[in-house]
Amino acid sequence: MSAAWAGPDRFPVAVDAVLFGVSAGALKVLLIRRGAEPFLGRWALPGGFLRAGETLEQGVVRELAEEAGVRPDPLVQLGAFSAPGRDPRGPVLSVAFMGLVRVEDHVPHADTDAADAAWATMGALPPLAFDHAEVLKAGHERLLALTRSEPVGLNLLPEAFSLGALQALYEAILGRPLDKRNFRRKALASNLLRDTGLTQLGVAHRAARLYRFDAEAFANRGAGIFL
Amino acid sequence: MSAAWAGPDRFPVAVDAVLFGVSAGALKVLLIRRGAEPFLGRWALPGGFLRAGETLEQGVVRELAEEAGVRPDPLVQLGAFSAPGRDPRGPVLSVAFMGLVRVEDHVPHADTDAADAAWATMGALPPLAFDHAEVLKAGHERLLALTRSEPVGLNLLPEAFSLGALQALYEAILGRPLDKRNFRRKALASNLLRDTGLTQLGVAHRAARLYRFDAEAFANRGAGIFL
DNA sequence: GCAAAAGTGTTGGCACTACACCCATGA
DNA sequence: TCATGGGTGTAGTGCCAACACTTTTGC
Structure with missing residues (x-):
């Protein structure tokens, strides 16, 4: 052998x-x-x-x-x-x-x-x-x-982002429109987003609050989901 | 090159x-x-x-x-x-x-x-x-x-099997007990089981109906689930 | 008659969907 | 004042988990 x-x-x-x-x-x-x-x-x-x-x-x-x-x-x-x-x-x-x-x-x-x-x-x-x-x-x-099982795609967004931008990202990935109120409810309920206190600047409409992803909260809970 | x-x-x-x-x-x-x-x-x-x-x-x-x-x-x-x-x-x-x-x-x-x-x-x-x-x-x-997403494990059972045997199989795979009534409801609702008309023989208790897996129904629907 | 497994319904909570209007801002 | 996106609540539906007793059979 x-x-x-x-x-x-x-x-x-x-x-x-x-x-x-x-x-x-x-x-x-x-x-x-x-x-x-x-x-x-x-x-x-x-x-x-x-x-x-x-x-x-x-x-x-x-x-x-x-x-x-x-x-x-x-x-x-x-x-x-x-x-x-x-x-x-x-x-x-x-x-x-x-x-x-x-x-x-x-x-x-x-x-x-x-x-x-x-x-x-x-x-x-x-x-x-x-x-x-x-x-x-x-x-x-x-x-x-x-x-559908993990908060994928956050790396594609800037450090601070609006819920509208987050929703647009998920709509692009999934290729279908999402209901705004349901999306916001789930995103905020996920406890993975922190309000930065900042708002958008220089937009021709009401300025959105900006959030950041809480990596620590994510690490502590393993899997979270936004939608 | x-x-x-x-x-x-x-x-x-x-x-x-x-x-x-x-x-x-x-x-x-x-x-x-x-x-x-x-x-x-x-x-x-x-x-x-x-x-x-x-x-x-x-x-x-x-x-x-x-x-x-x-x-x-x-x-x-x-x-x-x-x-x-x-x-x-x-x-x-x-x-x-x-x-x-x-x-x-x-x-x-x-x-x-x-x-x-x-x-x-x-x-x-x-x-x-x-x-x-x-x-x-x-x-x-x-x-x-x-x-959790497909009727896996049916190959491990004989051609005709009781719902009790099916449940025991899933309990072994998942490593936890399952509720009998909920399990039966879902198994029958899956439409993947056909009553063979046969029953168990020689058991020291009430004889169970025996079912068989309907491979055709499964093929026509792609994914089914029992639990 | 007893042991052992078969068989059977109901309820409460939770998550998901669908849906419409007012608000703040800059141009 | 208008255009644009930000922001908010409710009602209906369906799935899931929890739960206990009667029936049949062989010994």
Whole structure:
């Protein structure tokens, strides 16, 4: 067993990310246009190959920093994809992640592997390389599930924000309108928001109170929900 | 790029399974005692290395057939684990699955890699090899989550079963008692059970009606729930 | 007749939905 | 004064949890 045993088969491992952002009241996904074969010129999810000595999380964080200059928070694993033929180069295992990113933080720019990068609107997506359509679907489902059980998306807002802005964010993520009074009731009842005492400035209507997220209260209770 | 490029790093990929079963009213996990280094003699989750040419699902199904003679249904992916040092041999990626198995279907037997195999009771577990304690925790959480959203565990019952047996199964999985009247109301309201017209035989008390699971009704509605 | 499990309804609380109007502000 | 978003309460509905007794059967 120690001499004749060549060791297990080895596989290239890719890490890919479904990065969501909100812009102009709509949910967006970050896509890159491939600058190399296979699928040259096709849109794809950002990602790359895992290197020896790094964990999956480290790998995807490195790739996203290199390829898109972003550091998503939260960043959760979706799972591993291994469908035969998903990569024409051969058997490549892909571990996918889903994350949220401020759209303003990302300055789309070309790269060695990425000829172009852009935020695509959910519901108006181009055809994607590899099995990325399937991965994106899994990411979207995960985002919706997570939104219903945790206060996701607060990182996308400024430090102090109005309840109107919070509601608009959730409406963009969920893709449907929410009832204002019910939303406010639940948001305030969650006990995760603290009134900063500040109000909006320079708006052409009544100034809204600004709140901040109470990270400590959140940590002490595990899971909270806004809607 | 075609000549100087040695290609991406390659990794051994392991597939491991958290297999749950119910026996004597308690939730059990299938463990094997390792018959090889590393962790010789330690208890571990069943699993093995992925081979070239197979998907992750195929790999874990093959390993479980070889190592334990079982074919779990359902079998769902938990995700990939890559913590540094999880395998002392070096960086090994592990993709974990969670599945349900009839305890009677598994005849524990030794194997080249497994010196022994046994059903361990949740809550009275031995120390585990690798990062399997963490994987098991993820599997348990997934089982509970799945149980709350889908009629999981029906495969563990015989073709025709009583509502009492169904309730006992769910109590074992969830690890807590359930209210009989509420459970029956929801189970029958789910429209996933059909009265077979049969009753129990040879019991020292009133004979229960026996039901069967209506797979067609389940397929037509996607997700149903019993409790 | 007794042990053991089957079978059966009602109630109160809570969470969710739907819904419409006045208020403050700047242009 | 008007346009724009901020801010507020109530009523109806449905789900869920809690709860105890009678029935059937075999021994």
